[in-house]
Amino acid sequence: MKLWLTLTAAALSFSTAANNLTFNDTLAYQLTESLTVEVGQRLAGSEADARAVAWAERTFKQLGFDKVWTEPFTMQYWERGQASLTVSEPFRQNLVVTALGGSVATPFDGISAQVAMFDSLEQLKAADQTLVKDKIVFINKSMEKDKLGSFYGSVVGARAQGAVEAAKLGAKAIIIRSVGTSINRFAHTGIMRYSDDVARIPAAAVSVPDAMQLARMLERQPELTLQLQMQNKLPGEVTSHNVIAEITGSKYPDEIVLIGAHLDSWDEGTGALDDGAGVGLVIATAALLKQQGRPQRTIRVVLFGNEEGGLVGARAYAAKHANNLNKHVFASESDFGAGRIWRLDTGFGEKSLAFAKALQQKLASYGVEAGNNTASGGPDVSVLKAQGVPVVSLQQDGTDYFDYHHTPNDTLDKIDPAALQQNLQVWLHTVSAVANSRYDLRK
Amino acid sequence: MKLWLTLTAAALSFSTAANNLTFNDTLAYQLTESLTVEVGQRLAGSEADARAVAWAERTFKQLGFDKVWTEPFTMQYWERGQASLTVSEPFRQNLVVTALGGSVATPFDGISAQVAMFDSLEQLKAADQTLVKDKIVFINKSMEKDKLGSFYGSVVGARAQGAVEAAKLGAKAIIIRSVGTSINRFAHTGIMRYSDDVARIPAAAVSVPDAMQLARMLERQPELTLQLQMQNKLPGEVTSHNVIAEITGSKYPDEIVLIGAHLDSWDEGTGALDDGAGVGLVIATAALLKQQGRPQRTIRVVLFGNEEGGLVGARAYAAKHANNLNKHVFASESDFGAGRIWRLDTGFGEKSLAFAKALQQKLASYGVEAGNNTASGGPDVSVLKAQGVPVVSLQQDGTDYFDYHHTPNDTLDKIDPAALQQNLQVWLHTVSAVANSRYDLRK
Numbered sequence A, B: 001m002k003l004w005l006t007l008t009a010a011a012l013s014f015s016t017a018a019n020n021l022t023f024n025d026t027l028a029y030q031l032t033e034s035l036t037v038e039v040g041q042r043l044a045g046s047e048a049d050a051r052a053v054a055w056a057e058r059t060f061k062q063l064g065f066d067k068v069w070t071e072p073f074t075m076q077y078w079e080r081g082q083a084s085l086t087v088s089e090p091f092r093q094n095l096v097v098t099a100l101g102g103s104v105a106t107p108f109d110g111i112s113a114q115v116a117m118f119d120s121l122e123q124l125k126a127a128d129q130t131l132v133k134d135k136i137v138f139i140n141k142s143m144e145k146d147k148l149g150s151f152y153g154s155v156v157g158a159r160a161q162g163a164v165e166a167a168k169l170g171a172k173a174i175i176i177r178s179v180g181t182s183i184n185r186f187a188h189t190g191i192m193r194y195s196d197d198v199a200r201i202p203a204a205a206v207s208v209p210d211a212m213q214l215a216r217m218l219e220r221q222p223e224l225t226l227q228l229q230m231q232n233k234l235p236g237e238v239t240s241h242n243v244i245a246e247i248t249g250s251k252y253p254d255e256i257v258l259i260g261a262h263l264d265s266w267d268e269g270t271g272a273l274d275d276g277a278g279v280g281l282v283i284a285t286a287a288l289l290k291q292q293g294r295p296q297r298t299i300r301v302v303l304f305g306n307e308e309g310g311l312v313g314a315r316a317y318a319a320k321h322a323n324n325l326n327k328h329v330f331a332s333e334s335d336f337g338a339g340r341i342w343r344l345d346t347g348f349g350e351k352s353l354a355f356a357k358a359l360q361q362k363l364a365s366y367g368v369e370a371g372n373n374t375a376s377g378g379p380d381v382s383v384l385k386a387q388g389v390p391v392v393s394l395q396q397d398g399t400d401y402f403d404y405h406h407t408p409n410d411t412l413d414k415i416d417p418a419a420l421q422q423n424l425q426v427w428l429h430t431v432s433a434v435a436n437s438r439y440d441l442r443k
Helices: A027-038 A047-062 A121-125 A152-168 A208-220 A272-291 A312-320 A322-327 A350-366 A381-385 A417-435 B027-038 B047-062 B121-125 B152-168 B208-220 B272-291 B312-320 B322-327 B350-366 B381-385 B417-435
Strands: A067-079 A083-087 A093-095 A097-099 A111-118 A136-139 A173-177 A203-206 A225-230 A233-247 A252-262 A297-304 A328-333 A341-347 A391-396 B067-079 B083-087 B093-095 B097-099 B111-118 B136-139 B173-177 B203-206 B225-230 B233-247 B252-262 B297-304 B328-333 B341-347 B391-396
Touching: A027 A047, A027 A272, A027 A417, A027 B208, A047 A067, A047 A233, A047 A272, A067 A312, A083 A097, A083 A203, A083 A208, A093 A208, A111 A121, A111 A208, A121 A136, A121 A152, A136 A152, A136 A208, A152 A173, A152 A203, A173 A225, A203 A208, A208 B027, A233 A272, A233 A312, A252 A272, A252 A322, A252 A381, A252 A417, A272 A297, A272 A417, A297 A312, A297 A417, A312 A322, A312 A381, A322 A328, A328 A381, A328 A417, A341 A350, A341 A417, A350 A417, A381 A391, A391 A417, B027 B047, B027 B272, B027 B417, B047 B067, B047 B233, B047 B272, B067 B312, B083 B097, B083 B203, B083 B208, B093 B208, B111 B121, B111 B208, B121 B136, B121 B152, B136 B152, B136 B208, B152 B173, B152 B203, B173 B225, B203 B208, B233 B272, B233 B312, B252 B272, B252 B322, B252 B381, B252 B417, B272 B297, B272 B417, B297 B312, B297 B417, B312 B322, B312 B381, B322 B328, B328 B381, B328 B417, B341 B350, B341 B417, B350 B417, B381 B391, B391 B417
Parallel strands: A111 A136, A136 A173, A173 A203, A252 A297, A252 A328, A328 A391, B111 B136, B136 B173, B173 B203, B252 B297, B252 B328, B328 B391
Antiparallel strands: A067 A233, A083 A093, A083 A225, A097 A203, A111 A225, A233 A297, A341 A391, B067 B233, B083 B093, B083 B225, B097 B203, B111 B225, B233 B297, B341 B391
16 A cells, blocks of 8 residues: 555645644654654643643644644642662662652651562552551562553552552552563653542652562562652642644534544653654644545544543543533544554444444555454543543554653654654544544444 | 583582572672672772672682782772753753763852754864853764674763863863663763863763754754753772682692772662673682682682772782782683673783684684784783783673663663673683693793
């Protein structure tokens, strides 16, 4: 199959005035570069988040979108502070640590305690309180790799719920082995949760090499003392925004084909894989489709805010548009890095599976296989799926995604421009097919 | 060829009381693990360095060395402080930075200045003063990979001499792209130099991804301002130690076969590749050779102090033993990570090349090729070579060495235990051959 843009690349190749974006098959990469270089990290609710929102509005306008607007939502702001984790004598040394998102600070002088090590969250839950009380819990569960990232679910519980479970047993703090698949010495952050009826204890992650190191130390000296010190801030409620833009449909303008990504990122990298690439892809898809001739249905690009804090922008979007979700004929999100798309999963009605099959056949030359009909559509879009919106997951090869996910190492250089071009071609075909079809994908 | 230890492994397998070291072909790895876990980083002159010296003395004694002693030397102590590098508006973000070893601090509030970017030290040297004065110089030279690390020499000049050259032209500070070959977001430290007649300006390295990021920013906005802030300390003169141990020769005890490594490391990793692996290898080699039956010549293990600060321990050793260097019949150092040994280079007299050839043939089954006769013997041992001591370089595959070199990511998990076992076999054969021969390798 010809590349989507081959036919008209010459006609489309021009630059916008302000940031030299060029309408060609590198547009997704150009946008990802622009966002990660000119804004960098964009922690939800931060000053940088506001700059990212301004970047998005400006960029949509420059690219000729028909409508551009923002939708505010309120959120609890959390800010990382300095963190350190020190092993006591006789093996005195510092470990690489980072606060989990949402964690309270330690007292200024830190928390010193012996360590209670567990292989998993499940083992912690089953532990006797006497083993845990007044200790720092350490959950040392490793994560394996695969294309789908399917091991994430069985490991991330320690991050999300570990603090509550440890606090129930009287622990002073919790540290986890990073939810990640690399032996590079980066700690992986990510959101954690408290429960209103359980004490809020500090929660942090150590890098994989440091988790291995700590386990080796504890084997030699189980009485080891750790000192954890973190200065996170929780300033309270702030406002952030979803940024939304449309290419109005030529024939069915009230039928919304929603494509999304999340604009926010964790604060230590530049959010290139998570989710700058997704932002670049969905903006480029809509912009290039308009240039190809306006599609029949409306394409709405939604850049969700505060995905990392727990789909906060997505929930705000679903609430605000609750009365209009029946006009959302399709939704899909790109939020799994920048690896090649290798499978088409759908969440359609049974009668639309013929459409899915035809689409997959069109995508086969890009290496896209037929998948299942149980797609979530992506983290933010899953909120819309729960309200009945038909979805697609264009599954990316995420083998290396958790090497970088939520670390300082999530930077532009980790993106293979050729893989991102393949993504863009698949998105162009998919969104064009949906936006120019009459299928009711709910059926 | 049989593995060296196969014949007697059963007889030799026993544990020492204190740290469970076992005399088998994993002994080098066991020692590297013991040093990096129980001591961790050991910056020359620091409290951790002193613990490393104590670890070495204790370990030599446990392993049954005949003599164990330390030799003090004085050195200038330098200690890393907190460091940050921030890009100003409109691209406000933090870059990953680390101080170069020996660098002065910035004023407490940091240094803010525009940037003068250069491709290389040579380009900086040729620059007009007006381009550099009152700026922060940024040298953005990349490094390629190969087995020998042969590109290091052409890049490291920016690190060592950049501050002097930048200061001559009136720069306020210098930052360099890390001397490293990985796109992981670690800044590589390493020693830098000042000149007495030139102003001492702060010097730092940014990670490779951050150097690429800064270059992209400067392309968009050449007037960008950077703020560099570092709190290094230079407390002055302290004492550190070389640690030395011997297996006394059975027949020619006054003929010294010196094998060495450096005990100190940079402070951000645990110095596993640089040079924990070398320490493990040379201790294990001597200890296992004694178990095999005492060699005819004396094997002297020298763990040099403060290699990283500029071969300070090596120079002290050469000075102290100046009158006895003629009795040093051989010297070799392991200080290039833990990759497989693939080539035998020598620095022998012409008449000893037959010995070198026979040795290489013995090592061929381990994949060791014949090399040249211009070996340095290793960084510390090169000081002895300059005084006429015959040397060997057992060349390790250093393809990935500069991915980790001088970063927080230099940790035990980066060592392949099988590769370290291959190293140990080659060292055992080599040192045994020399210690049981009558060749005068000077001839």
